[in-house]
Amino acid sequence: MxxxxxxxxxxxxxxxxxxxxxxxxxxxxxxxxxxxxxxxxxxxxxxxxxxxxxxxxxxxxxxxxxxxxxxxxxxxxxxxxxxxxxxxxxxxxxxxxxxxxxxxxxxxxxxxYSGDCPVCNGSVQIARGGFHFPGRLVGRCAESPVEHVFSFDHISKVGRPLR
Incomplete structure (x- = not known):
């Protein structure tokens, strides 16, 4: 870092x-x-x-x-x-x-930051929220980036499913 x-x-x-x-x-x-x-x-x-x-x-x-x-x-x-x-x-x-x-x-x-997807065990990377989550950074699974989307909190390092 x-x-x-x-x-x-x-x-x-x-x-x-x-x-x-x-x-x-x-x-x-x-x-x-x-x-x-x-x-x-x-x-x-x-x-x-x-x-x-x-x-x-x-x-x-x-x-x-x-x-x-x-x-x-x-x-x-x-x-x-x-x-x-x-x-x-x-x-x-x-x-x-x-x-x-x-x-x-x-x-x-x-x-x-990276993590493991709790749904499919794929890799989760931080990305821009795009059209559905404007102004936010979200975690997106590499295997299913549209459906396996998670919130991102850089302070607590904890995310919750957004879909």
């Missing part, structure tokens, strides 16, 4: 990386007001809006998983992170404790 501690400078860089597309979005959103207050920027506004929209699209396309990790505390790792693997890897936003048992910081960990 691989992980990245988010504390100190790394936390600051991570938060800046997460927040920068929001800043660009709000600058684009308020560009009419900004141009009214500062008309000297009118000649560069079109280029800024074009490149800003392109920047946001690229950031969401390639790094949108970071928003899901922070929001839901678990997300599927993007394909470009795990090019050599056939398994479905996850990114978890874990809480770390210090030696006294108090909250210390958060860590992004690359993890792989």
């Amino acid at each position: 691989s992980s990245l501690d988010l504390k100190g400078k790394r936390l600051s860089l991570f938060l800046a990386f997460i927040m920068l597309p929001f800043v660009v979005f709000f600058l684009i959103l308020f560009s009419p007001i900004i141009l009214t207050l500062f008309p000297m920027f009118a000649n560069v506004a079109g280029g800024f809006i074009f490149w800003g929209i392109l920047y946001i699209a690229v950031m969401v396309g390639f790094f949108g998983f970071l928003y899901r990790v922070v929001d839901k505390r678990v997300a599927m790792a993007p394909d470009w992170m795990i090019l050599t693997s056939r398994e479905y890897w996850l990114l978890e936003y874990r809480r770390e404790m210090d030696k006294d048992g108090d909250y210390s910081h958060r860590r992004i960990a690359l993890v792989l």
Whole structure:
């Protein structure tokens, strides 16, 4: 398992990386007001809006998983992170404790979960919920991925049949 501690400078860089597309979005959103207050920027506004929209699209396309990790505390790792693997890897936003048992910081960990199907003893892998379970990660049996579907809780490591 691989992980990245988010504390100190790394936390600051991570938060800046997460927040920068929001800043660009709000600058684009308020560009009419900004141009009214500062008309000297009118000649560069079109280029800024074009490149800003392109920047946001690229950031969401390639790094949108970071928003899901922070929001839901678990997300599927993007394909470009795990090019050599056939398994479905996850990114978890874990809480770390210090030696006294108090909250210390958060860590992004690359993890792989698998299990045995209680119905047919096939292999169960974590996958996106798709159309039937939108916004969820579910366990799907390799032998019957449509019928043998299980809930997934990355905290308790326990799933229940969804069908």
